[in-house]
Amino acid sequence: MATDKTNLQLVVNGILNENPIFRLVLSMCPAVGISTTVMNGFMLGIAVLFVQVFSSCTISLFKNVIHPRIRIPTYTLTIATWVTVIDMVLAAYLPEAYARMGIFVKLIVAFAIITMRLEMFACKESVNASFWDGIGMGLGFMFGMMALGFVRELLGLGTVLGYDVLGFKPLLFFVLPFAGFFCVGLMMAFFNYVEIVYKRAKRA
Amino acid sequence: MHGMRRILLSLVLLLGLPVLAQAQELIAGKSFGKAPNEIVVTFAGPVDRAVVEDPANYRVYEEQDPDIKLALESVVLADDQKTATLTFAEPLNSRLPHVVTVSRVAESGVAATFTVMKPYLGYLLSILISALLINNFVFTKYLGLCVFFGTSKRKDTAKGMGLTFTLVMVVSAIMSWFFYQFILKPYDLNFLQIVIFIGLVSLTVQAVDTVLRKVNPALFNAFGVYLVLVIANCVIIAVPLILADNEYNFFESFMLALGAGGGFLLALYLMSSVRERMELANIPPTFKGVPIAFIVAGQFALAFLGFSGLTLF
Structure with missing residues (x-):
């Protein structure tokens, strides 16, 4: 079965319709744990994008030789290999950002979103489609993390990407670690609200 | 049961010995x-x-x-x-x-x-309490949230999931410890940590699945469905990574795994008790479902912050 979507549609699908964080509610751990600034979200987003794209391409490339009964272990080991690569690259070239993200880079190996995309998409589709689907999912994850980081950094510290925007700190509460739960909950409720208002306007 | 008690007794003696041996005039x-x-x-x-x-x-x-x-x-x-x-x-x-x-x-x-x-036993207990409450994996380390929100709707499910997790966690942590101490470290293969640990976790899940199916079919029917969920979860893989990072010894690793599993069970049980009651509450439509669960989890995280100064031993 081949997908009938164009490359652009695949990317947009990952960012909007099937956004990993706000729509599929997967990979919540980093969304709560380290989304305190835009930069953190961006860095982890890059790492996830890398792992997602390369794992998708690898599985898509070998899909005909993987026996269905061992497909889940194969996915896991493929992801683990690419996570090891990005883990070592980040530790070598960006030690500061790596230290801030802590254990979460290694934990990409257990992110449900990547395994799910391999199972739902890459094992059936062509390498080209899988590549663009991986890009879409990675960008969608990055977008979600950066949106969360933007809200928390702006409200908590009054800054965006480290630059002082507001000049004061409206709600310091939001940069504290546990506020991630509140922030994700409130943003989901906000998106639900927008959806309800949109539907009501359409009906009227 | 008797043999178990003897093993425990000799364990206590073994741990107490270093203290006795240091007597000085x-x-x-x-x-x-x-x-x-x-x-x-x-x-x-x-x-x-x-x-x-x-x-x-x-x-x-x-x-x-x-x-x-x-x-x-x-x-x-x-x-x-x-x-x-x-x-x-x-x-x-x-x-x-x-x-x-x-x-x-x-x-x-x-x-x-x-x-x-x-006293060494006190130190071991402090690792357990720390993983259970002070550094609870869900509420202060923010790990395992997918499964946490997915399976905390009912108390029965939460209990089953928590117990399965604890079991798999302890077994995989012990295996990872052996692999780390006797294979990865001596042969300088530390870069293979992620691949080896995730492999061991999958292996444990598969083994528990097979053993449980044969030995206790009733238990398997109750818990089997959760086993699949266990693999794609960051709590499970975080424990071996943490114990390798901190160079814990065998008993310390065991305590960490037990504490992490127990903490996960505790978090799931608390959350499911609240969510069962929330079904009857009048929640605004925009907050129904996952958003309100996140707000509740945030309040639990705030409460668990109170444990941060706790020192028992």
Whole structure:
């Protein structure tokens, strides 16, 4: 079965319709744990994008030789290999950002979103489609993390990407670690609200 | 059951032995003081005040770093001429054993060397309590949230999931410890950590699945469905990574895994109790479902922050 979507549609699908964080509610751990600034979200987003794209391409490339009964272990080991690569690259070239993200880079190996995309998409589709689907999912994850980081950094510290925007700190509460739960909950409720208002306007 | 008790007993004896073996004639007792930068030493008999209160007569270091001498500020001998309180410039890390050498105190002039450490069982328990409450994996480390929100709708599910998790976690942590200590470290294969650990976790899940199916089909019917969910979860893989990072020994690794699993069970149970009640509550439509669950989890996280200053042992 081949997908009938164009490359652009695949990317947009990952960012909007099937956004990993706000729509599929997967990979919540980093969304709560380290989304305190835009930069953190961006860095982890890059790492996830890398792992997602390369794992998708690898599985898509070998899909005909993987026996269905061992497909889940194969996915896991493929992801683990690419996570090891990005883990070592980040530790070598960006030690500061790596230290801030802590254990979460290694934990990409257990992110449900990547395994799910391999199972739902890459094992059936062509390498080209899988590549663009991986890009879409990675960008969608990055977008979600950066949106969360933007809200928390702006409200908590009054800054965006480290630059002082507001000049004061409206709600310091939001940069504290546990506020991630509140922030994700409130943003989901906000998106639900927008959806309800949109539907009501359409009906009227 | 009887054999189990014997194993436990010998375990307790084994852990208690190092404390017994350090008995000294000159030193009657030693422990960490009330303040974080104190060590209290009790001598067997009255000692010379001038010698004991001179910090130059002491040499103190952490057992693993013999080259780093800790700066001693002052020594005060109590009025009974037996109890000396050593005050250091910096707070001590009371988790590590400290070696103290006192010279010129004994009449023979021989220096007395002894180790100050917390009771080992207490230290093990503190690892357990820490993983269970203070550093709860869900509420203060933010791990395993997908499964946490997915399976905390009903109490029965939460209990089953928590128990399955604890079991898999303990077994996989023990296996990972053996692999890390005896294969990865000696052969310098640390970069393979992620691949090996995730492989071991999948293997454990598969093994538990097979064994449970044969040995206890009733239990398998109740818990089998959760086993698949266990693989794609960060709590499970975080435990081996943490114990490798901290160089924990076997018992410490076991306690960490038990605490992490128990903490996950506790978090799931608390959350499911609240969510069962929330079904009856009148929640605004925009917050129904996942958003309100996140808000509740945030409040739990706030509450667990209260454990952060807890020290029991």
